[in-house]
Amino acid sequence: MIEVIAGIDIGGTKIAIALEKLNGERIAVRRLPTGVENGPYSIIETVLRTIDEMLAETGARLVSIGICCPSPLDVENGLIMSPSNLMDWENFPIVKLFQDRFGVAVVLENDANAAALGEHVYGAGSGYRNIVYVTVSTGIGGGIIINGEIYHGVNTAAGEMGHTIVQPDGTRCNCGSVGCLETICSGTHIARRTRERLAFGEPSLINDLAESGEVTAEMIVEAVRQKDRVAVEIWEETCHFLAIGIGNIITLLAPEAVVIGGGIASAGGLLFMPLRRLVPQFVSMLPAEKINIMPAELGSESGVCGALVLAKRAYSKTYQYAA
Ligand SMILES: [Zn+2]
Known part of the structure; x- marks a missing residue:
């Protein structure tokens, strides 16, 4: 019977499940809507049943599982705490539910760390020992890989570059601080800053693009391509502050590569x-040409790829102990 590992990426809107042989060959992939309104137990029961079906269809035997989902998590105790996009998941014992059902090693990780690991092993960061992954979409998150391993820090809170402060007299962030990188450069705040500009009645193409709906970061990018003045100024400011944030990361960690993913990338x-x-203008302690700033390569697959890496590593560990 073939042995497989499972990688599961649970997001606020979608769930991805992949089965992979130990040689890295992917033999089955399923994508499901999360359906947050159904609540955690019903959602996880659907995932468990889907994995049963995938195993039955492929005739494979499951040996380990990697799961990633939005933070905050208690990785050591295998609990989902209470992510803002997964309501009612307070202290949810996700690892235990999978262990009870399949009787194999189960590893839990937050989605940004898993994405960092996925990019490190399979994507833009492969071949480097130390990388920082930054995801810029509705929010800004990230993960730090040191010597090929996720750096967790206290409370598994390392890598939250979206909440490093770049403008202390700026806008208050959801986290409680003022002037976090996220309050300027996330998709949500790029749109907010643009709306504030447009409220002064400045002429802009974005007014036409947003005619029948909300201003989005995608519209602003489109308007920048068409050289719209408001959009170009908003974008220049976005790049300026993102460069400060990334420069600070580089100064602190001197990674070989900074991989940027998420919708804005x-x-x-x-x-x-x-x-x-x-x-490079914000980095003085190492030569600019050594800084590799590159786009992520795995897109929405990065989380599930990272979950597979975790599953594989968990299996090799149990295998080592058994042998
Ligand atoms: Zn913040």
Whole structure:
């Protein structure tokens, strides 16, 4: 019977499940809507049943499981605490539910750390020992990989670069601090800053793009491509502060690469060209040409890839102890 590991990425809107042989060959993938309104027990029961089906279809035997989901988590006790996009998951014993059902090693990790590990092993960060992964989408998060391993820190809270402060007299953040990187450069706040500009009645293409709905970061990127003045100024400011945030990360950790993912990274050259020019201005302790600032390669797959890496590592550990 073939042995497989499972990687599971539980998000606020979607769940991805992948089965992989120990040689890395992926033999089954399923994607489900999360359906948060159904509550955690019903959702996890659906995931457990789906894995049963996938195992039955492939005739495989499960040997370990990696799970990633939004923070905050209690990784050591295998609990989901209370992520803002997974309501009612307070102290949810996700690891125990999977262990009870399958009787194999189960590892839990937050989604940004798993994505960092996925990019490190399979994506843009492969070949480097130390990388920092930054995800810029509705919020800003990240993960730190040191010598190929996730650096967790106290409370598994390392890597929260979205809440490093870059403008102490700026906007109050959801976290309680003022002027977090996220309050300027996340998709949510790029849109907020743009709305505030447009409220003064400045002419802008964004008014036409947003005619029948809300201003989004994607619209602003589109307007930047069309050289709209308001959009270009908002974007320049975004790149400036993101460069400060990334520069600080580089000064602190001197990673070989900074990998940037999330929706905003899909702006491509519009983001990476200014960042590669600006970041060195905020880094004095190491030569600019050593800083690799690159787009993530795995897109929405990064979490599930990282979960698979965790599952594989958990299995090799139990195998070692058994032998
Ligand atoms: Zn914050």
